Amino acid sequence: MKVGVLISGRGSNLQSLMDACATPGFPAEIAIVISNKADAAGLDIARAAKIPARVISHSDYPTRESFDAALDAALREAGAEFICSAGFMRILSDGFVEKWRDRQLNIHPSLLPAFKGLHVHRRVLEAGCRVTGCTVHFVRAAMDEGPIVAQAAVAVHPGDTEETLAARVLEAEHKLYPLALRFVAEGRTRIVEERVLIDGELASTQSILPVPPL
Numbered sequence: 001m002k003v004g005v006l007i008s009g010r011g012s013n014l015q016s017l018m019d020a021c022a023t024p025g026f027p028a029e030i031a032i033v034i035s036n037k038a039d040a041a042g043l044d045i046a047r048a049a050k051i052p053a054r055v056i057s058h059s060d061y062p063t064r065e066s067f068d069a070a071l072d073a074a075l076r077e078a079g080a081e082f083i084c085s086a087g088f089m090r091i092l093s094d095g096f097v098e099k100w101r102d103r104q105l106n107i108h109p110s111l112l113p114a115f116k117g118l119h120v121h122r123r124v125l126e127a128g129c130r131v132t133g134c135t136v137h138f139v140r141a142a143m144d145e146g147p148i149v150a151q152a153a154v155a156v157h158p159g160d161t162e163e164t165l166a167a168r169v170l171e172a173e174h175k176l177y178p179l180a181l182r183f184v185a186e187g188r189t190r191i192v193e194e195r196v197l198i199d200g201e202l203a204s205t206q207s208i209l210p211v212p213p214l
């Protein structure tokens, strides 16, 4: 399965997807990386691995729809059949989301549907949560919403700061995204009533990464 990866920044999830795709027998390959920001470090990660990388800057387009049309054209030109958003910080238009319906994944650093949006780890700490995590889900029009493919639980430790917690969740993200992409690329997922079945089962234990022991 040819995948287009959308990024806006650091690109550590992109790196984890690239590493997975480079392992023998992985059922997906990255056809193109697109960033809406020219200075995204993830672009260098892609270029160093000789993966086509393009900047499509949202500020060059008068409307969200015209930006999304350029994104769509670049993805199709590269032969992408599927999209992985990995730290892509733009809201996509309903039209784009519909075009790629059930063919786009996103990763979010919380156990959705809790803590959608920005500043997740700060809000998790403020709420006094003992457990947090990350989610890979199919993309729908509403931000950080859509059928859940896989989740990883991560413990909040005493004394955690936003930074230490973010780092621990990020480690889990790097395992979870390749796992979720594998399920989808192997054709093992099916969306029924907006829930994802894996091998015909809801909440397959294979799509849960447990809290590591303290």
Ligand code: GRF
Pocket: 007, 009, 010, 011, 012, 013, 014, 042, 086, 087, 088, 107, 108, 109, 170, 173
């Ligand atoms: C990750 O925490 C991801 O869950 C969120 O944005 C961050 C992107 O990090 N959507 P990176 O660019 O993949 O390193």
